[in-house]
Amino acid sequence: MQLEELKNKFEQFLKQKGHKITRGRFGIIDKIASYGTHFEIEELVRWISNQDKSVASRSTVYRTVRLLQEFGAIREVIKLGNRTIYEFVAGKPHHEHLICVECGTIIEFYKEEIEELQDKVCEEHDFTPVNHRLEIFGLCSACKERRHENRGLEATA
Amino acid sequence: MQLEELKNKFEQFLKQKGHKITRGRFGIIDKIASYGTHFEIEELVRWISNQDKSVASRSTVYRTVRLLQEFGAIREVIKLGNRTIYEFVAGKPHHEHLICVECGTIIEFYKEEIEELQDKVCEEHDFTPVNHRLEIFGLCSACKERRHENRGLEATA
DNA sequence: CCTCCTGTTGCAAATGATATTCAGTTAGCG
DNA sequence: CGCTAACTGAATATCATTTGCAACAGGAGG
Numbered sequence: 001m002q003l004e005e006l007k008n009k010f011e012q013f014l015k016q017k018g019h020k021i022t023r024g025r026f027g028i029i030d031k032i033a034s035y036g037t038h039f040e041i042e043e044l045v046r047w048i049s050n051q052d053k054s055v056a057s058r059s060t061v062y063r064t065v066r067l068l069q070e071f072g073a074i075r076e077v078i079k080l081g082n083r084t085i086y087e088f089v090a091g092k093p094h095h096e097h098l099i100c101v102e103c104g105t106i107i108e109f110y111k112e113e114i115e116e117l118q119d120k121v122c123e124e125h126d127f128t129p130v131n132h133r134l135e136i137f138g139l140c141s142a143c144k145e146r147r148h149e150n151r152g153l154e155a156t157a
Numbered sequence: 158m159q160l161e162e163l164k165n166k167f168e169q170f171l172k173q174k175g176h177k178i179t180r181g182r183f184g185i186i187d188k189i190a191s192y193g194t195h196f197e198i199e200e201l202v203r204w205i206s207n208q209d210k211s212v213a214s215r216s217t218v219y220r221t222v223r224l225l226q227e228f229g230a231i232r233e234v235i236k237l238g239n240r241t242i243y244e245f246v247a248g249k250p251h252h253e254h255l256i257c258v259e260c261g262t263i264i265e266f267y268k269e270e271i272e273e274l275q276d277k278v279c280e281e282h283d284f285t286p287v288n289h290r291l292e293i294f295g296l297c298s299a300c301k302e303r304r305h306e307n308r309g310l311e312a313t314a
Numbered sequence: 315c316c317t318c319c320t321g322t323t324g325c326a327a328a329t330g331a332t333a334t335t336c337a338g339t340t341a342g343c344g
Numbered sequence: 345c346g347c348t349a350a351c352t353g354a355a356t357a358t359c360a361t362t363t364g365c366a367a368c369a370g371g372a373g374g
Contacts, residue, residue, distance in 0.1 A: 018320090018321080019321070019322090020320085020321055020322065020369085020370050020371075021370070021371090022321090022322065022323085022369080022370070023369095023370095024322080024323070025322095040360095041360080041361080042359085042360070042361095056323085056324090057323070057324045057325075058324085058325090058361095059323070059324060059325075059361095059362085059363085060322080060323060060324075062360090062361065062362075063322085063323090063362090079236035082331080082332075082359070082360070083360090084360085098278070098279065098282055098284045098286075100284075101287065107282050107284065109278050109281075109282065111274050111277075111278055113270070113274055114271055114274050114275070117268050117270055117271050117274070118271070118291075118293060120268075121255070121266050121268055121293075122255065122293065122295065124266075125255055125264050125266065125297075125298075126297075126298035126301075127255045127257075127264065127293070127295055127296070127297055127298065128295045128296040128301050129255075129293050129294070129295040130258065130294050130295040130296065131294050131295075132291065132292060132293040132294060133290075133291070133292050133294075134275075134289065134290070134291045134292075135289060135290050135291075136275060136278075136279065136284070136286050136289040137286070137287050137288050137289060137290075138279065138284055138285045138286040138287040138288075139284070139285040139287065140282075140283075140284055141282075141283035141284065144283075144285050175349090175350080176350070176351090177340080177341050177342075177349090177350055177351065178341075178342090179340080179341075179350090179351065179352085180340095181351080181352070182351095197331095198331080198332080199330085199331070199332095213352085213353090214352070214353045214354075215332095215353085215354090216332095216333085216334085216352075216353060216354080217351080217352060217353075219331090219332060219333075220333090220351090220352090239330075239331070239360080239361075240331095241331085
Protein backbone atom coordinates (compact mmCIF):
# COMPACT_ATOMS: atom_id res chain seq x y z
CA MET A 1 0.00 0.00 0.00
CA GLN A 2 1.45 3.32 -1.01
CA LEU A 3 -0.08 5.06 2.00
CA GLU A 4 2.55 3.38 4.14
CA GLU A 5 5.27 4.67 1.88
CA LEU A 6 3.89 8.17 2.17
CA LYS A 7 3.89 7.87 5.93
CA ASN A 8 7.48 6.74 5.92
CA LYS A 9 8.49 9.70 3.83
CA PHE A 10 6.52 12.01 6.06
CA GLU A 11 8.38 10.54 9.01
CA GLN A 12 11.68 11.41 7.35
CA PHE A 13 10.36 14.88 6.66
CA LEU A 14 9.37 15.42 10.27
CA LYS A 15 12.69 14.19 11.62
CA GLN A 16 14.59 16.46 9.28
CA LYS A 17 12.62 19.42 10.54
CA GLY A 18 13.18 18.47 14.16
CA HIS A 19 9.56 17.53 14.63
CA LYS A 20 8.20 14.55 16.44
CA ILE A 21 6.40 11.45 15.23
CA THR A 22 3.09 11.57 17.00
CA ARG A 23 -0.04 9.52 17.12
CA GLY A 24 -2.20 12.53 16.18
CA ARG A 25 -0.30 13.39 13.02
CA PHE A 26 -0.49 9.91 11.60
CA GLY A 27 -4.05 9.44 12.71
CA ILE A 28 -4.98 12.52 10.72
CA ILE A 29 -3.28 11.15 7.64
CA ASP A 30 -5.36 7.99 7.93
CA LYS A 31 -8.54 9.99 8.30
CA ILE A 32 -7.74 12.15 5.30
CA ALA A 33 -6.92 9.08 3.26
CA SER A 34 -10.18 7.42 4.16
CA TYR A 35 -12.25 10.56 3.67
CA GLY A 36 -11.89 10.95 -0.08
CA THR A 37 -9.80 13.31 -2.15
CA HIS A 38 -11.45 16.67 -1.79
CA PHE A 39 -12.16 18.19 1.59
CA GLU A 40 -12.42 21.39 3.55
CA ILE A 41 -10.71 21.58 6.90
CA GLU A 42 -13.83 22.22 8.97
CA GLU A 43 -15.48 19.30 7.20
CA LEU A 44 -12.54 17.11 8.10
CA VAL A 45 -12.61 18.29 11.69
CA ARG A 46 -16.27 17.36 11.99
CA TRP A 47 -15.69 14.00 10.30
CA ILE A 48 -12.84 13.15 12.61
CA SER A 49 -14.69 14.26 15.67
CA ASN A 50 -17.68 12.13 14.71
CA GLN A 51 -15.58 9.08 14.10
CA ASP A 52 -13.12 9.20 16.93
CA LYS A 53 -12.53 12.31 18.97
CA SER A 54 -9.29 10.89 20.30
CA VAL A 55 -7.55 11.25 16.95
CA ALA A 56 -6.96 14.98 17.17
CA SER A 57 -8.47 18.32 18.07
CA ARG A 58 -9.37 21.09 15.69
CA SER A 59 -6.06 22.89 16.33
CA THR A 60 -4.05 19.81 15.63
CA VAL A 61 -5.92 19.18 12.43
CA TYR A 62 -5.20 22.70 11.24
CA ARG A 63 -1.56 22.42 12.27
CA THR A 64 -1.12 19.04 10.64
CA VAL A 65 -2.77 20.09 7.41
CA ARG A 66 -0.22 22.89 7.25
CA LEU A 67 2.62 20.43 7.73
CA LEU A 68 1.23 18.08 5.12
CA GLN A 69 1.02 20.97 2.75
CA GLU A 70 4.66 21.86 3.31
CA PHE A 71 5.52 18.23 2.87
CA GLY A 72 3.54 18.14 -0.35
CA ALA A 73 0.96 15.47 0.44
CA ILE A 74 -1.86 17.98 0.36
CA ARG A 75 -2.68 20.82 -2.02
CA GLU A 76 -5.04 23.77 -1.84
CA VAL A 77 -6.87 23.14 -5.08
CA ILE A 78 -9.99 25.25 -5.04
CA LYS A 79 -10.63 28.67 -3.60
CA LEU A 80 -14.24 29.71 -3.93
CA GLY A 81 -15.56 32.65 -1.92
CA ASN A 82 -14.26 32.08 1.58
CA ARG A 83 -13.99 28.34 1.15
CA THR A 84 -10.76 26.46 0.60
CA ILE A 85 -10.89 22.95 -0.75
CA TYR A 86 -7.89 20.71 -0.27
CA GLU A 87 -6.91 17.51 -1.95
CA PHE A 88 -4.87 14.58 -0.75
CA VAL A 89 -2.29 14.25 -3.47
CA ALA A 90 -0.55 11.08 -2.32
CA GLY A 91 1.43 10.46 -5.46
CA LYS A 92 -1.56 11.19 -7.70
CA PRO A 93 -0.49 12.84 -10.93
CA HIS A 94 -0.97 16.56 -11.25
CA HIS A 95 -4.31 17.75 -12.60
CA GLU A 96 -6.69 20.71 -12.67
CA HIS A 97 -10.38 21.08 -11.78
CA LEU A 98 -13.78 21.84 -13.21
CA ILE A 99 -16.10 22.98 -10.42
CA CYS A 100 -19.87 23.04 -10.75
CA VAL A 101 -21.06 26.21 -9.06
CA GLU A 102 -24.54 24.77 -8.70
CA CYS A 103 -24.00 21.39 -7.05
CA GLY A 104 -20.33 21.50 -6.10
CA THR A 105 -19.31 18.55 -8.20
CA ILE A 106 -15.61 18.50 -8.92
CA ILE A 107 -14.19 17.02 -12.11
CA GLU A 108 -10.47 16.47 -12.48
CA PHE A 109 -8.64 16.78 -15.76
CA TYR A 110 -5.15 16.98 -17.13
CA LYS A 111 -4.08 18.55 -20.40
CA GLU A 112 -0.45 18.17 -21.24
CA GLU A 113 -0.62 20.98 -23.78
CA ILE A 114 -1.90 23.43 -21.20
CA GLU A 115 1.03 22.63 -18.95
CA GLU A 116 3.45 23.13 -21.80
CA LEU A 117 1.92 26.43 -22.77
CA GLN A 118 2.23 27.60 -19.20
CA ASP A 119 5.91 26.79 -19.19
CA LYS A 120 6.29 28.71 -22.40
CA VAL A 121 4.53 31.74 -20.90
CA CYS A 122 6.79 31.58 -17.86
CA GLU A 123 9.88 31.48 -20.02
CA GLU A 124 8.69 34.44 -22.00
CA HIS A 125 8.43 36.40 -18.77
CA ASP A 126 11.61 35.02 -17.21
CA PHE A 127 9.40 33.69 -14.44
CA THR A 128 10.21 30.55 -12.44
CA PRO A 129 7.00 28.66 -11.71
CA VAL A 130 6.68 26.85 -8.41
CA ASN A 131 3.12 25.71 -8.67
CA HIS A 132 -0.10 26.69 -10.33
CA ARG A 133 -3.83 26.25 -10.10
CA LEU A 134 -6.38 26.32 -12.88
CA GLU A 135 -10.00 26.43 -11.76
CA ILE A 136 -12.82 26.37 -14.26
CA PHE A 137 -16.16 27.29 -12.71
CA GLY A 138 -19.39 26.50 -14.47
CA LEU A 139 -22.24 24.01 -14.74
CA CYS A 140 -21.91 20.26 -14.91
CA SER A 141 -24.14 18.47 -17.40
CA ALA A 142 -26.75 17.51 -14.81
CA CYS A 143 -27.14 21.07 -13.57
CA LYS A 144 -27.26 22.43 -17.08
CA GLU A 145 -30.17 20.08 -17.77
CA ARG A 146 -31.91 21.16 -14.63
CA ARG A 147 -31.59 24.80 -15.60
CA HIS A 148 -33.05 24.17 -18.99
CA GLU A 149 -36.06 22.51 -17.40
CA ASN A 150 -36.56 25.41 -15.05
CA ARG A 151 -36.25 27.93 -17.80
CA GLY A 152 -38.95 26.05 -19.63
CA LEU A 153 -41.34 26.26 -16.71
CA GLU A 154 -40.65 29.92 -16.16
CA ALA A 155 -41.31 30.59 -19.80
CA THR A 156 -44.80 29.09 -19.58
CA ALA A 157 -45.65 30.81 -16.30
CA MET B 158 -13.44 58.22 -21.30
CA GLN B 159 -14.60 54.66 -21.01
CA LEU B 160 -15.00 54.97 -17.25
CA GLU B 161 -18.09 57.07 -17.90
CA GLU B 162 -19.48 54.41 -20.16
CA LEU B 163 -18.93 51.82 -17.46
CA LYS B 164 -20.74 54.00 -14.98
CA ASN B 165 -23.66 54.37 -17.33
CA LYS B 166 -23.89 50.64 -17.74
CA PHE B 167 -23.65 50.14 -14.03
CA GLU B 168 -26.48 52.62 -13.61
CA GLN B 169 -28.62 50.50 -15.94
CA PHE B 170 -27.63 47.42 -14.01
CA LEU B 171 -28.65 48.96 -10.69
CA LYS B 172 -31.99 50.15 -12.02
CA GLN B 173 -32.78 46.73 -13.42
CA LYS B 174 -32.12 45.19 -10.05
CA GLY B 175 -34.27 47.75 -8.25
CA HIS B 176 -31.24 49.35 -6.66
CA LYS B 177 -30.55 53.02 -6.27
CA ILE B 178 -28.02 55.30 -7.83
CA THR B 179 -26.05 56.65 -4.91
CA ARG B 180 -23.12 58.95 -4.38
CA GLY B 181 -21.24 56.28 -2.42
CA ARG B 182 -21.41 53.63 -5.10
CA PHE B 183 -20.08 55.87 -7.80
CA GLY B 184 -17.48 57.39 -5.52
CA ILE B 185 -16.15 53.91 -4.88
CA ILE B 186 -15.89 53.22 -8.59
CA ASP B 187 -13.81 56.37 -8.99
CA LYS B 188 -11.53 55.37 -6.16
CA ILE B 189 -11.06 51.88 -7.53
CA ALA B 190 -10.32 53.29 -10.96
CA SER B 191 -7.74 55.68 -9.60
CA TYR B 192 -6.15 53.09 -7.31
CA GLY B 193 -4.68 50.78 -9.93
CA THR B 194 -5.80 47.42 -11.19
CA HIS B 195 -5.02 45.01 -8.40
CA PHE B 196 -6.28 45.56 -4.89
CA GLU B 197 -7.49 43.88 -1.75
CA ILE B 198 -10.63 45.19 -0.09
CA GLU B 199 -9.04 46.18 3.20
CA GLU B 200 -6.35 47.99 1.25
CA LEU B 201 -9.02 49.84 -0.66
CA VAL B 202 -10.89 50.69 2.53
CA ARG B 203 -7.75 52.22 4.02
CA TRP B 204 -6.95 54.08 0.81
CA ILE B 205 -10.42 55.55 0.61
CA SER B 206 -10.50 56.48 4.25
CA ASN B 207 -7.15 58.24 3.92
CA GLN B 208 -8.22 60.17 0.89
CA ASP B 209 -11.75 61.14 1.73
CA LYS B 210 -13.70 59.50 4.50
CA SER B 211 -16.93 60.90 3.10
CA VAL B 212 -16.84 58.58 0.09
CA ALA B 213 -17.97 55.46 1.89
CA SER B 214 -17.60 53.35 5.00
CA ARG B 215 -16.03 49.92 5.21
CA SER B 216 -19.45 48.25 4.99
CA THR B 217 -20.39 50.14 1.89
CA VAL B 218 -17.11 49.31 0.25
CA TYR B 219 -17.65 45.60 0.87
CA ARG B 220 -21.23 45.83 -0.32
CA THR B 221 -20.33 47.76 -3.44
CA VAL B 222 -17.46 45.47 -4.35
CA ARG B 223 -19.97 42.63 -4.27
CA LEU B 224 -22.30 44.50 -6.57
CA LEU B 225 -19.50 45.38 -8.95
CA GLN B 226 -18.53 41.74 -9.03
CA GLU B 227 -22.07 40.71 -9.94
CA PHE B 228 -22.08 43.43 -12.53
CA GLY B 229 -18.80 42.17 -13.88
CA ALA B 230 -16.61 45.23 -13.48
CA ILE B 231 -14.49 43.52 -10.86
CA ARG B 232 -13.02 40.03 -10.70
CA GLU B 233 -11.48 37.98 -7.92
CA VAL B 234 -8.24 37.16 -9.65
CA ILE B 235 -5.85 35.86 -7.02
CA LYS B 236 -6.52 33.79 -3.95
CA LEU B 237 -3.39 33.30 -1.91
CA GLY B 238 -3.67 32.03 1.66
CA ASN B 239 -6.40 34.13 3.21
CA ARG B 240 -5.89 37.03 0.85
CA THR B 241 -8.16 37.85 -2.05
CA ILE B 242 -6.87 40.14 -4.73
CA TYR B 243 -9.39 41.83 -6.98
CA GLU B 244 -8.94 43.50 -10.29
CA PHE B 245 -10.87 46.29 -11.94
CA VAL B 246 -11.71 44.79 -15.29
CA ALA B 247 -13.33 47.79 -16.94
CA GLY B 248 -13.42 46.41 -20.44
CA LYS B 249 -9.86 45.12 -20.21
CA PRO B 250 -9.43 41.93 -22.19
CA HIS B 251 -9.37 38.68 -20.26
CA HIS B 252 -6.02 37.48 -18.99
CA GLU B 253 -4.36 35.30 -16.37
CA HIS B 254 -1.67 35.99 -13.77
CA LEU B 255 1.85 35.10 -12.76
CA ILE B 256 2.35 35.90 -9.08
CA CYS B 257 5.74 36.24 -7.46
CA VAL B 258 5.48 34.59 -4.05
CA GLU B 259 8.53 36.49 -2.86
CA CYS B 260 7.74 40.11 -3.68
CA GLY B 261 4.11 39.97 -4.72
CA THR B 262 4.68 41.27 -8.22
CA ILE B 263 1.83 40.40 -10.54
CA ILE B 264 2.38 39.81 -14.25
CA GLU B 265 -0.59 39.54 -16.57
CA PHE B 266 -0.63 37.34 -19.64
CA TYR B 267 -2.99 35.96 -22.19
CA LYS B 268 -2.57 32.79 -24.23
CA GLU B 269 -5.25 32.15 -26.77
CA GLU B 270 -4.26 28.49 -27.07
CA ILE B 271 -4.76 27.92 -23.35
CA GLU B 272 -8.26 29.34 -23.59
CA GLU B 273 -9.04 27.11 -26.54
CA LEU B 274 -7.75 24.02 -24.79
CA GLN B 275 -9.90 24.82 -21.79
CA ASP B 276 -12.96 24.99 -24.00
CA LYS B 277 -12.02 21.67 -25.47
CA VAL B 278 -11.68 20.11 -22.02
CA CYS B 279 -15.08 21.49 -21.02
CA GLU B 280 -16.67 20.03 -24.10
CA GLU B 281 -15.11 16.68 -23.41
CA HIS B 282 -16.75 16.70 -19.99
CA ASP B 283 -20.03 18.22 -21.11
CA PHE B 284 -19.29 21.08 -18.76
CA THR B 285 -20.49 24.63 -19.37
CA PRO B 286 -17.80 27.06 -18.25
CA VAL B 287 -18.86 30.35 -16.69
CA ASN B 288 -15.49 31.69 -15.71
CA HIS B 289 -12.05 30.49 -14.84
CA ARG B 290 -8.88 31.51 -13.12
CA LEU B 291 -5.33 30.40 -13.81
CA GLU B 292 -2.78 31.40 -11.20
CA ILE B 293 0.88 30.58 -11.65
CA PHE B 294 2.87 31.09 -8.46
CA GLY B 295 6.63 31.34 -8.57
CA LEU B 296 9.57 33.72 -8.63
CA CYS B 297 9.92 36.75 -10.85
CA SER B 298 13.30 37.30 -12.46
CA ALA B 299 14.44 39.83 -9.85
CA CYS B 300 13.65 37.51 -6.96
CA LYS B 301 15.27 34.58 -8.70
CA GLU B 302 18.47 36.66 -8.99
CA ARG B 303 18.29 37.60 -5.36
CA ARG B 304 17.99 33.97 -4.34
CA HIS B 305 20.99 33.00 -6.39
CA GLU B 306 23.03 35.70 -4.68
CA ASN B 307 21.98 34.51 -1.28
CA ARG B 308 22.67 30.93 -2.11
CA GLY B 309 26.16 32.00 -3.12
CA LEU B 310 26.83 33.66 0.21
CA GLU B 311 25.48 30.73 2.17
CA ALA B 312 27.66 28.39 0.17
CA THR B 313 30.83 30.27 1.14
CA ALA B 314 29.84 30.65 4.79
C1' DC C 315 13.55 1.41 31.53
C1' DC C 316 13.88 6.18 33.70
C1' DT C 317 14.68 11.23 33.03
C1' DC C 318 14.75 15.31 31.03
C1' DC C 319 14.24 18.56 27.44
C1' DT C 320 11.85 19.98 23.64
C1' DG C 321 8.20 19.78 20.69
C1' DT C 322 3.13 18.83 20.85
C1' DT C 323 -1.57 18.93 22.18
C1' DG C 324 -6.18 20.84 23.52
C1' DC C 325 -8.65 24.41 24.89
C1' DA C 326 -9.94 28.92 24.99
C1' DA C 327 -9.22 33.25 23.51
C1' DA C 328 -7.35 36.26 19.61
C1' DT C 329 -7.42 37.36 14.75
C1' DG C 330 -8.71 38.95 10.33
C1' DA C 331 -11.75 39.09 6.60
C1' DT C 332 -16.31 39.60 5.58
C1' DA C 333 -21.37 39.70 6.64
C1' DT C 334 -25.27 41.41 9.07
C1' DT C 335 -28.33 44.09 12.14
C1' DC C 336 -30.51 48.19 13.11
C1' DA C 337 -31.66 52.93 13.41
C1' DG C 338 -31.29 56.96 10.93
C1' DT C 339 -30.94 58.85 6.00
C1' DT C 340 -31.87 59.40 1.10
C1' DA C 341 -33.28 58.25 -3.73
C1' DG C 342 -36.71 58.72 -6.76
C1' DC C 343 -41.58 56.97 -8.09
C1' DG C 344 -46.09 58.95 -8.24
C1' DC D 345 -43.54 67.34 -2.36
C1' DG D 346 -44.19 62.97 0.41
C1' DC D 347 -43.63 58.30 1.12
C1' DT D 348 -41.64 53.93 0.93
C1' DA D 349 -38.12 51.03 -0.16
C1' DA D 350 -33.42 50.94 -0.53
C1' DC D 351 -29.06 52.64 1.42
C1' DT D 352 -25.67 53.93 4.83
C1' DG D 353 -22.49 53.79 8.95
C1' DA D 354 -21.35 51.89 13.19
C1' DA D 355 -21.30 48.30 15.94
C1' DT D 356 -21.77 43.60 16.30
C1' DA D 357 -21.79 38.83 14.60
C1' DT D 358 -19.75 35.12 12.04
C1' DC D 359 -16.57 32.01 10.00
C1' DA D 360 -12.21 30.07 9.15
C1' DT D 361 -7.89 30.04 10.93
C1' DT D 362 -4.18 31.10 14.34
C1' DT D 363 -2.09 31.57 18.73
C1' DG D 364 -1.02 31.60 23.94
C1' DC D 365 -0.55 28.71 27.46
C1' DA D 366 -0.45 24.95 30.72
C1' DA D 367 -0.41 20.08 30.70
C1' DC D 368 1.63 16.21 28.22
C1' DA D 369 4.37 12.98 25.49
C1' DG D 370 8.22 11.67 22.05
C1' DG D 371 12.74 10.03 22.12
C1' DA D 372 17.91 10.80 22.97
C1' DG D 373 21.04 9.83 26.64
C1' DG D 374 22.01 7.59 30.55
